Amino acid sequence: MAEFSIFDGHNDLLSCLWTEKSYHGEAFFRGRDGDLDLEKCRKGGFAGGFFAVWVGGVPGTGPDPMATYREFSAIDPVRAMQQTLEQIAILLRMQAARPDAIRLCRSTAEIAAARAAGAIAAILHIEGTEGIAENLDALHVFHAAGLRSLGPVWSRPNIFGHGVPFNFPASPDTGAGLTEAGMRLVWECDALGVLVDLSHLNEAGFWDVARISTKPLVATHSNAHAVTASTRNLTDRQLDAIRASGGLVGLNFGCSFLRSDGVKNPATGPEVMLRHLDHLLAHLGEDGVALGSDFDGTMIPDFITDASGLPHLTDALKSHYGAALTEKLCWNNWQTLLARVIG
Incomplete structure (x- = not known):
């Protein structure tokens, strides 16, 4: 039994299960090679988090994922809508098959009930909204299906705004902000109680959300730019704005977003993660920092490896912070x- 239960800001399990053709989530229940499966979650204390829907590009046509600079082109919205629906359906089928193991949660009360029952509490998140058209009809359908969080962009452009390309060392100030459609998306999310995730949004888009949203600013899986100068990380000025809004940042476990050299190297120890946490805590306070692993979506430090290794991290946190x-x-x-955003 893990000493601490983990609620995690981001994972890419659903898109991985879709790629693996595990359309009922059977690989999650029987065991898989990735970061998350039921046994690993239970061993590591992974008790809930944001389960992302993400639509990738066409295989074999994108940039080298190991390159220092990676920029991704916009993708077909029709295909994005279809894959978004199929990935949401995976989570719905998983819950129907094993409500003792995983439950889609629409509120903090449902999260608490899932935890009490020993089931993983899943918040449905969409990372990059190519599957939502400008009229926002799909947003309302997805919300009815359980959507409670979305990132307007992933690291590519769409009709709502501009994501940061993966680059190091570089600033997150990489271009224009939200489009008019993007602003309408933020307003509608605020009205519905859908969290707007800033993690892949460029700096101009960040400030647009800060200006027009009435909700706390949240980056579910990002780190400190002052420690690691990746475009994916947040500047001190951004961190200060998040704190002023009563918002939160979830620490990303991705090695290239943690290491001061920006290298994708799994030989990354807990002291590197603590450096980021110390910086985030200094700017955000003890209530404004959490975890946002990016399990199944990035290279994880080898002292953790996967969800089963989370106690190695929590041991380091307890020793350092109490x-x-x-x-x-x-x-x-x-x-x-979440109580302040989704209820």
Whole structure:
């Protein structure tokens, strides 16, 4: 039994299951090679989090994923809509098959009920909204299906705004901000109680959301640019704006977003993660920092490896910060934030 329960800001399990053709999530229940499956989650204390729907580009046509600079082109919205529906259906089927193991949660009360029952509490998230048209009809359908969080963009452009390309060392200030459609998307999310995730949005888009949204600013899986100068990380000025809004940042476990050299190298120890957490805590306070692993979507430090290794991280957190703050970082801060956004 893990000492701490983890509520995590981001994983890419659903898109991986779709790629693996595990359309009923059977690989999650029986065991798989990725970061998340039921046994690994239970061993590591992974008790809930944001489960992302993500639509990739056409295989074999994108840039080298190991390159320092990676920029992705816009993708076909019809294909994006179809894959979005198919990935949401995977989570719905998983819940129908094993409600003892995983439950789609629409509120913090449902998260608490899932935790009490020993089931993983899943918040449905869409990362990059190519499957939502400008009229936002699909947003309302997805919300009815359980959507409670979305990132307007992934690291590519769409009709709502511009994502940051993957680059190091570089600024997140990489171009124009939200489009008019993007602003309408943010307003509608605020009205519905859908969290707007800033993690892949460029800096101009970040400030547009900060200006027009009435909700706390949240980056579910990002780190400190002052520590690692990746476009995917947040500047101190952005962190200060998040704190002023009562928002939150979830620490991304991706090695290239953690290491000061920006290298995708799994020989990345807990002290590197603690450097980012120290910086985030200094700017955001003890209530504004949590975890956002990016499991199944990035290279994880080898001292963790996958969800089963989370106790290695929580041991380091407890030794560095004490049990009370570790509990806030692992679970409580996400619950407090979500209560203010989704209810």
